[in-house]
Amino acid sequence: MREALAIITSAGVEKLSLREVARRLGVSHQSPYRHFESRDHVLAEIVRRAFVDFAAALRGAPITDNPGADALQMGFTYVRFALTQPLQYRLMFGGSLPDPMVHSEMMRGARDAFNVLRDALRRVAAARGRMADPKVLDQEALFAWSSLHGAVSLLASDAMGTLDLDPGEQDAFIGHALKRIGTALGITPPHTHESS
Incomplete structure (x- = not known):
C-alpha cells in the first residue's frame, strides 16, 4: 500500500500498476496478486x-x-x-x-x-x-x-x-x-x- 501511494504521489494514479509496485519492491511481478486481485483493488483500498x-x-x-x-x-x-x-x-x-x-x-x-x-x-x-x-x-x-x-x-x-x-x-x-x-x-x- 505504501509503495502504491508513493507511485501515485510521484507519477499520478494513471501510472499505478501491480507490476510497478512489484518492481519497486524488488519482488516477482506476481507477488502483489497474492494480496490484491487487480490494480483497481489496490486503488479501492487506498480510497477506502x-x-x-x-x-x-x-x-x-x-x-x-x-x-x-x-x-x-x-x-x-x-x-x-x-x-x-x-x-x-x-x-x-x-x-x-x-x-x-x-x-x-x-x-x-x-x-x-x-x-x-x-x-x-x-x-x-x-x-x-x-x-x-x-x-x-x-x-x-x-x-x-x-x-x-x-x-x-x-x-x-x-x-x-x-x-x-x-x-x-x-x-x-x-x-x-x-x-x-x-x-x-x-x-x-x-x-x-x-x-x-
Missing part, C-alpha cells in the same frame, strides 16, 4: 482508507452545546483536511475511482462522512425545536458539501493565486464562505471563528 480518515476527521470536530458553532467548526475541519491531505482528498473526489459497484467497501467511508454532516444538521434543526425532514436534510447536506468542495477546489487551483486580492483575503475567504453557507442553512455562526 482516505474516506475513513476523512470521516474520522469530521467526527473529531468538537461537539458542544452550540450545534451551529459545531457545524461551522466541522466546515473548518473539512477545509483543513482537504488542504493538509491533498492527495487523499484528490483521490476521493478526483473522479477516477474504481467502480463503486464492484468495490462497495470503498464508498463506506463516503457514506460515513455524509452521515456526520447529516447528524450535525439534525442537531441544528433539533436546537431550533424542529424535526428535520430527511429529504430536506439530504438536500441541505449536499448543498453544504458541494459548496465546501467548490471553495476548496478554488483554493487549490492556480487561478486563486492570479487574482488581485489583498493579503489575507484568501484566508478570510474560507471563514466568509462558511458563514454564508451557514446563513443559507439557517445556522447562526458564533461571534468568533477559527481560521483555516
Whole structure:
C-alpha cells in the first residue's frame, strides 16, 4: 500500500500498476496478486482508507452545546483536511475511482462522512425545536458539501493565486464562505471563528 501511494504521489494514479509496485519492491511481478486481485483493488483500498480518515476527521470536530458553532467548526475541519491531505482528498473526489459497484467497501467511508454532516444538521434543526425532514436534510447536506468542495477546489487551483486580492483575503475567504453557507442553512455562526 505504501509503495502504491508513493507511485501515485510521484507519477499520478494513471501510472499505478501491480507490476510497478512489484518492481519497486524488488519482488516477482506476481507477488502483489497474492494480496490484491487487480490494480483497481489496490486503488479501492487506498480510497477506502482516505474516506475513513476523512470521516474520522469530521467526527473529531468538537461537539458542544452550540450545534451551529459545531457545524461551522466541522466546515473548518473539512477545509483543513482537504488542504493538509491533498492527495487523499484528490483521490476521493478526483473522479477516477474504481467502480463503486464492484468495490462497495470503498464508498463506506463516503457514506460515513455524509452521515456526520447529516447528524450535525439534525442537531441544528433539533436546537431550533424542529424535526428535520430527511429529504430536506439530504438536500441541505449536499448543498453544504458541494459548496465546501467548490471553495476548496478554488483554493487549490492556480487561478486563486492570479487574482488581485489583498493579503489575507484568501484566508478570510474560507471563514466568509462558511458563514454564508451557514446563513443559507439557517445556522447562526458564533461571534468568533477559527481560521483555516
